[in-house]
Amino acid sequence: MTAKPVVIVGGGGGGDAAAFALRKKGYDGEVMILSADRDRPYDRPYLSKEFLRGEVELQKVFLHEEAEYSKEKIEIRLEERVVGGSLRDRTLSLQSGGEVSFDTLVVSTGGTPRRLPEAPDSYNLFTLRSLRDSQAIRDGLKRAKRLLLVGAGFIGAEVGASARQLGKEVLMVESAPVPLARALGEEVGNV
Numbered sequence: 001m002t003a004k005p006v007v008i009v010g011g012g013g014g015g016d017a018a019a020f021a022l023r024k025k026g027y028d029g030e031v032m033i034l035s036a037d038r039d040r041p042y043d044r045p046y047l048s049k050e051f052l053r054g055e056v057e058l059q060k061v062f063l064h065e066e067a068e069y070s071k072e073k074i075e076i077r078l079e080e081r082v083v084g085g086s087l088r089d090r091t092l093s094l095q096s097g098g099e100v101s102f103d104t105l106v107v108s109t110g111g112t113p114r115r116l117p118e119a120p121d122s123y124n125l126f127t128l129r130s131l132r133d134s135q136a137i138r139d140g141l142k143r144a145k146r147l148l149l150v151g152a153g154f155i156g157a158e159v160g161a162s163a164r165q166l167g168k169e170v171l172m173v174e175s176a177p178v179p180l181a182r183a184l185g186e187e188v189g190n191v
């Protein structure tokens, strides 16, 4: 039996692992990753820590070498946002205008930062999710003396700690009574 095409929407760790796992398990059909990101899959944990502080090279952040995708016959299409489709017809529509057909669909679209509704776009206002966000914050911190962080969850707390290591003044604003309260509870948050 000929294996049918698998289309994976999302080029984060989840989508990347799904594609390579299919090959490892012997799946020999077409595998395609559609990713809205500008960069091939990378390891986000670096983005608020070692990469943000300039301690690791860009190459270390990527999950696979570029050549590994062609070697494993995984087609990866970057800057390709899926905006709709039909499960009945097994098609996806792309923001760029085209359509892609699938037999099996894997949705691995991850998370998106919540923005402050009233805050206008500005050269010194950032959210952190992508490699490009981390690069922009890293560059911004080079010029900055003080950082205002909204949200003291894991990512906010990590960016705060990284900025302190870089010698910046940091003010964190959090609606919960202690940092990390949602993830770890008040007792650990207090520590």
Ligand SMILES: Cc1cc2nc3c(=O)[nH]c(=O)nc-3n(C[C@H](O)[C@H](O)[C@H](O)COP(=O)(O)OP(=O)(O)OC[C@H]3O[C@@H](n4cnc5c(N)ncnc54)[C@H](O)[C@@H]3O)c2cc1C
Residues within 6 Å of the ligand: 009, 010, 011, 012, 013, 014, 015, 034, 035, 036, 037, 043, 044, 045, 046, 047, 048, 080, 081, 082, 083, 108, 109, 110, 111, 128, 129, 130, 155
């Ligand atoms: C700064 C930061 C630090 C982190 N640190 C840690 C840590 O230390 N330890 C830990 O365990 N976890 C950490 N995490 C969380 C971890 O990175 C996530 O759990 C992980 O990235 C989830 O992987 P994912 O593939 O499900 O989603 P994501 O990594 O969010 O990937 C989703 C992908 O889908 C793409 N996409 C979204 N919508 C569409 C669409 N419509 N069409 C096409 N593509 C689309 C996005 O562009 C993205 O490439 C951190 C996250 C961040 C942002």
